[in-house]
Amino acid sequence: MKFDSNDLYASLMHELKNHLGLLAMTIDSIPLQNDPAHDGVVDDARLLCQRVVERLQQALLIYKAANGQIKPSIDAYSPEDLVRELRDTAVSLARGRLEVHCGIAPETPAIAFFDRTLIEMALINAIHNALAYARTAIWIEAGIEAGRLTLTVRDDSEGFPEPILSGYTSDAPNRSGGTGLGLHFARMIAETHVNQGRGGELRLANQNGAVFCVLLP
Secondary structure, three states: OOOOOHHHHHEEEEEEHHHHHHHHHHHOOOOOOOOOHHHHHHHHHHHHHHHHHHHHHHHHHHHHHHHHHHHHOOEEEHHHHHHHHHHHHHHHHOOOEHHHHHHHEEOOOOOOOOOOOHHHHHHHHHHHHHHHHHEEEEEEEEEEEEOOOEEEEEEEEOOOOHHHHOOOOOOOOOOOOOOOOOHHHHHHHHHHHHEOOOOOOEEEOOOOOOEEEEEOO
16 A cells, blocks of 8 residues: 555644643643642643644644645634633633633624634634733633724733744744744634635734734634
């Protein structure tokens, strides 16, 4: 049997992602003991494992995009439901270390059209970063700007380093000194959302902390 090296590469990444997902679930089942030495190590391992799973998901999607295989599956979803579910996920990840708030602007539509799976992955990656760097709290919000849906993750950290704000690319360092793959992934997802010739956008800013905002047409 002849294997295509690209297909084999994608299959191996998918298998690793699934195994790490199971490992993350196992770590999640470890009970806290109100011992900082124990609980801190468990939390660090849990978050690291989940971040590796996310990176593999992102790498698979970027691989598909490079091969012309990625197309958003657009459907009708509730931005409010998405934000509240992401808030619940963030609360679970924070385990009481930080406050997690959600906000729905009054003008936010009851229904919007986007690929929920892709958008959720981009926002969860932003939530992980916010949880890692926030001092006391993070915010997950939905709103409208110039006719586009905005989905935002904010924190009260020191903010993004200047190189990221001045031109985030796939080789720009992220807040932890990594490759910036998560930002490249989020920008790619935003830009695949196009409506009547108007595309999506990723915006980063520092406003009393780091602000990560996806705008969808």
